[in-house]
Amino acid sequence: MSKKTPQAIRGTQDIFGADAEAFAFVVETFERVRRLYRFRRVEMPVFEKTEVFARSLGETTDVVSKEMYSFDDRGGESLTLRPEFTAGIARAFLTNGWQQYAPLKVATHGPLFRYERPQKGRYRQFHQIDAEVIGAAEPQADVELLAMADQLLKELGIHDVTLHLNTLGDAASRDAWRAALIDYFRAVKDQLSEESQERLEKNPLRILDSKDPRDKAFLPDAPKIDAFLSEEASAFFAAVTSGLDAAGVKWVRAEGLVRGLDYYRHTAFEFIPDEGGASAAALGSQSTVLAGGRYDGLMESLGGAPTPAVGWAAGIERLAMLVGAREEEPADLIIVVEDDARLAEAIGHMRAARSAGFSAELIASGSPRKRYDKAMKRSHRVILSLQPNFEHRYSGDDLAPEVLGVIGMHR
RNA sequence: GCGAUCAUAGCUCAGUUGGUUAGAGCGCCGGUUUGUGGUACCGGAGGUCGCGGGUUCGAACCCCGUUGAUCGCCCCA
Known part of the structure; x- marks a missing residue:
């Protein structure tokens, strides 16, 4: 950087x-x-x-x-x-x-x-x-x-x-409880943590969830809201x-x-x-x-x-x-262009698949021989490989026929 | 506002008591291999070791400062 x-x-x-x-x-x-x-x-x-x-x-x-x-x-x-x-x-x-x-x-x-x-x-x-x-x-x-x-x-x-x-x-209950808490803690003020001594003036209710052991000792006997409701x-x-x-x-x-x-x-x-x-x-x-x-x-x-x-x-x-960490949804279709002459064909298939509501991704860059491996590393349902000599091949764990159908290809 | 720990490649990290041109894995790029295959091999690009001072013959390593990150305190979701 x-x-x-x-x-x-x-x-x-x-x-x-x-x-x-x-x-x-x-x-x-x-x-x-x-x-x-x-x-x-x-x-x-x-x-x-x-x-x-x-x-x-x-x-x-x-x-x-x-x-x-x-x-x-x-x-x-x-x-x-x-x-x-x-x-x-x-x-x-x-x-x-x-x-x-x-x-x-x-x-x-x-x-x-x-x-x-x-x-x-x-x-x-x-x-x-x-x-x-x-x-x-x-x-x-x-x-x-x-x-x-x-x-x-x-x-x-x-x-x-x-x-x-x-x-x-x-409002009345809360004010009465608050007053009682101030009275209670004020009586033992010098035994409280520094933070709680400050809280006594600013925010006495907060003393109740103090993490300091010095304060915790006084919490069980502190006035309870129930008595003032x-x-x-x-x-x-x-x-x-x-x-x-x-x-x-x-x-x-x-x-x-x-x-x-x-x-x-x-x-x-x-x-x-x-x-x-x-x-x-x-x-x-x-x-x-x-x-x-x-x-x-x-x-x-x-x-x-x-x-x-x-x-x-x-x-x-x-x-x-x-x-926890979550994975991206698998692509419905990945098309691998293993011969650049077939790029336009692939782009057409992309549009057809996406228009039909299937998520689709195109792999057509880098060394042609490594594109297939690239596709295999991504999470997918179907991979369509467009090879030289107008051949094509499929793979994937879930050879969803409906995905291949929308681009006019079948097994 | 206070405290502790940390900072090396795009990412995750090695780097011995200070000692030559700073390394690995992954990722990226290229080549070879394989050809229903997620493989293997070869090569390449990519670092002023967060930044600035200092100590030293010599600093990624020691000291000071600074910036940033992380975790905690206060407070709060």
């Missing part, structure tokens, strides 16, 4: 080959499954006014304060490459009058951007699939969304992950869990599972690899493959009417790692 060749931006990826096939498999499976659940496809802008994210995520969150790709456009307006899907979809819901479709079930996928240090399963430009139900206050929406996530993972062939489920309660919030969570049981979705209660972003209420969930499993090993320290929750408070932060909503997102790269 020349020194003059510009290098790719840190944290971006050029995906090709087996990895790209795995990526496509994830997206195609998602598209198929979301149709089964009747989620409508939406296409969203990749950038928004900065305030869309700043107001919805909370000014003090790390995402907003240091992880956003923001810039001023030529008119001097601050814009931001989307760090997540939910805020943009909420904005679109409000600005396009999609209230008329509520409850609205939508799905999308595409690139997202966060200015972070790249590591295994984390990139600055990464890709997610996303599903949201907007304008549905009932727990059945949570259940359907989770049933879809569960089916998607199974259809991807990922069986060693489990749904970890928690409730954050309604209103009757209504309790009933909501019970309806979600019984619905999941009815839908055959396996789950475990995770009392320490919280959300980093301010707008979450009630249900919070993550699909996490089972310890010791192949998926856990494949993902390294980035263990969550699909996560989401209910965000009843979000619409108001964007100036809309109170609107209940629930959604999830999953990193395509992480899912692709669990799916």
Whole structure:
């Protein structure tokens, strides 16, 4: 590589080959499954006014304060490459009058951007699939969304992950719990890790999933959300869990599972690899493959009417790692031109095969005697070799007569 | 923002305590062989050893800096 060749931006990826096939498999499976659940496809802008994210995520969150790709456009307006899907979809819901479709079930996928240090399963430009139900206050929406996530993972062939489920309660429950946690941890502040001492002020809920042994000692006796749940919030969570049981979705209660972003209420969930499993090993320290929750408070932060909503997102790269490398589909037909005089004939056959819906590839370069070997090394159903003296020969594991039929050749 | 490890051919990697013109496999190109065959053989192209300094008679190897990658911390999907 020349020194003059510009290098790719840190944290971006050029995906090709087996990895790209795995990526496509994830997206195609998602598209198929979301149709089964009747989620409508939406296409969203990749950038928004900065305030869309700043107001919805909370000014003090790390995402907003240091992880956003923001810039001023030529008119001097601050814009931001989307760090997540939910805020943009909420904005679109409000600005396009999609209230008329509520409850609205939508799905999308595409690139997202966060200015972070790249590591295994984390990139600055990464890709997610996303599903949201907007304008549905009932727990059945949570259940359907989770049933879809569960089916998607199974259809991807990922069986060693489990749904970890928690409730954050309604706004009042959450605030009371949060206050109790601060009281509890403040009493032992000087015994906590440095990180958690900081979290105590900024994000006390996060102490609950600290990895530091100094913090872990205090976690079993920390106040539990259940003690602070209103009757209504309790009933909501019970309806979600019984619905999941009815839908055959396996789950475990995770009392320490919280959300980093301010707008979450009630249900919070993550699909996490089972310890010791192949998926856990494949993902390294980035263990969550699909996560989401209910965000009843979000619409108001964007100036809309109170609107209940629930959604999830999953990193395509992480899912692709669990799916594993995938091979390209075999070509239906490969034509080898072993005599350049027969090139035009081959081109005609190519067009006929492709027009009939068969994938076809032409090999007509390099030493004529080595072209056949080249064809044999590619994954294929039928090879047609055009030889000197107008002879032709076939080979392949699956001498599909329908493929040869469309180019007027038969065994 | 912090830490650890790493950087040699298009790819995967050797390269001894510092010692002549830096190697292999795969891939690519050409030739021979085979001619229902994924073979074998021969040859070729392709490297300022990430970059910049330093130590030394001599550096891919030792030292400093720098850039990049990987993995982890913070945070988070």
